[in-house]
Amino acid sequence: MFSLYKKILFIIKSWSIKFLLIPSLLLLILSSCSSKDPQSTFDTLGPVAKLQLELFYILFWVGLIVFILVAIAVFYIVFKYKSKPQDDIPEQIHGNTKLEIIWTVLPILLIAAIAIPSVQAIFASANPNDKYVNNNLIIDATGKQWWFEFEYPEYGLITANEIHIPIGEAVTIKLHSQDVLHSFWVPKLAGKVDMVPNNDNHLWLQADEPGIYYGHCAEFCGQAHALMRFKLIAETREEFEAWINHQKTNAWTTSDPLAKQGMEIFMSRDAGCYACHTIQGTDKAKGNQGPNLTHFASRTDFAAGIIENNQENLRKWLKDPNSIKPGNLMSQNAGVYNGTSDPLTEQEISALTAFLRSLK
Ligand SMILES: [Cu+2]
Numbered sequence: 001m002f003s004l005y006k007k008i009l010f011i012i013k014s015w016s017i018k019f020l021l022i023p024s025l026l027l028l029i030l031s032s033c034s035s036k037d038p039q040s041t042f043d044t045l046g047p048v049a050k051l052q053l054e055l056f057y058i059l060f061w062v063g064l065i066v067f068i069l070v071a072i073a074v075f076y077i078v079f080k081y082k083s084k085p086q087d088d089i090p091e092q093i094h095g096n097t098k099l100e101i102i103w104t105v106l107p108i109l110l111i112a113a114i115a116i117p118s119v120q121a122i123f124a125s126a127n128p129n130d131k132y133v134n135n136n137l138i139i140d141a142t143g144k145q146w147w148f149e150f151e152y153p154e155y156g157l158i159t160a161n162e163i164h165i166p167i168g169e170a171v172t173i174k175l176h177s178q179d180v181l182h183s184f185w186v187p188k189l190a191g192k193v194d195m196v197p198n199n200d201n202h203l204w205l206q207a208d209e210p211g212i213y214y215g216h217c218a219e220f221c222g223q224a225h226a227l228m229r230f231k232l233i234a235e236t237r238e239e240f241e242a243w244i245n246h247q248k249t250n251a252w253t254t255s256d257p258l259a260k261q262g263m264e265i266f267m268s269r270d271a272g273c274y275a276c277h278t279i280q281g282t283d284k285a286k287g288n289q290g291p292n293l294t295h296f297a298s299r300t301d302f303a304a305g306i307i308e309n310n311q312e313n314l315r316k317w318l319k320d321p322n323s324i325k326p327g328n329l330m331s332q333n334a335g336v337y338n339g340t341s342d343p344l345t346e347q348e349i350s351a352l353t354a355f356l357r358s359l360k
Contacts, residue, residue, distance in 0.1 A: 038214045039187040046206045048190040055121040128170035128204050135170035143182025143195040146224035147304035160291030161230045162299045166240040167207050175201040183219035192218040207234035223327030229305030250281030251295050251359040262355025296359040318349045
């Protein structure tokens with residue numbers, strides 16, 4: 001025991017601790033104080049996240065007070081009743097009814113007291129109450145390895161990795177999974193809820209201010225889990241409706257010859273893109289293994305929110321999706337990437353890029 005103590009003391013005194021560990025711990029703590037905090041649960045911008053944060057603070061302060069009281073008692077007792085060399089063996093007792101009752105009843109009262117706000121918060125975050133009059137919008141969110149599909153059943157619309165909602169309205173999001181466990185989380189708007197295969201969950205959220213909110217899969221779901229993000233764009237009712245109306249239209253045209261050639265490649269057996277992707281308004285592209293690409297160019301990012309949607313990145317993706325998102329199921333299952341059909345040439349990549357960038 002003593003040698004272990006000495007060893008620990010030696011480590012604490014050694015230079016490496018002073019010059020490496022302590023500064024790096026300080027850096028770690030300071031880095032969490034960044035004012036740019038797109039995924040902070042302490043900077044809430046909607047009623048659900050706010051209510052969950054308030055509950056957190058109640059539990060935190062109650063827990064802290066209990067911790068301080070117990071720590072003071074432990075230190076007091078340890079030092080006050082420390083045995084001294086001249087002491088006899090102390091009186092041997094078993095149990096103390098008064099104390100036993102106190103430390104059974106006190107925690108029960110405390111837990112009962114914090115159960116009240118906890119249960120209230122559970123109900124309040126399950127469904128919007130009557131206070132929220134505009135609460136008709138329902139979105140079906142499906143977690144897939146490793147991206148999110150969003151469907152607006154009321155509008156017959158499917159998109160991926162980017163969800164639009166009107167501000168100041170309670171939106172219900174039904175949560176599904178196609179394969180394994182995922183979890184839906186927009187830290188500034190609502191706490192995470194699991195997406196479980198064959199067992200539909202739901203949550204609701206409301207964004208009070210317009211803006212871009214970042215979301216993340218929060219349940220380990222395989223190789224590219226850390227690269228499974230999405231964006232929630234909150235906008236005014238008018239902007240939201242304009243977006244819906246635009247998304248309902250078909251985007252593809254064949255006016256540009258290069259884009260037209262890209263579309264032919266997309267629909268060819270050799271490239272096989274149509275088998276996994278839907279492009280609304282075309283006869284052939286009706287696959288649902290990959291994201292719906294009807295309005296691909298209207299999205300700001302792709303590959304589940306990890307990379308900006310621009311010409312250069314799209315070329316990179318089409319050349320080698322694995323270089324952007326290791327393990328993605330497009331590289332593994334599409335013939336042009338897994339080596340079962342000819343790889344795409346530079347010219348084919350240019351044509352496909354022109355086509356996909358025209359899908360505004
Ligand atoms: Cu995940």
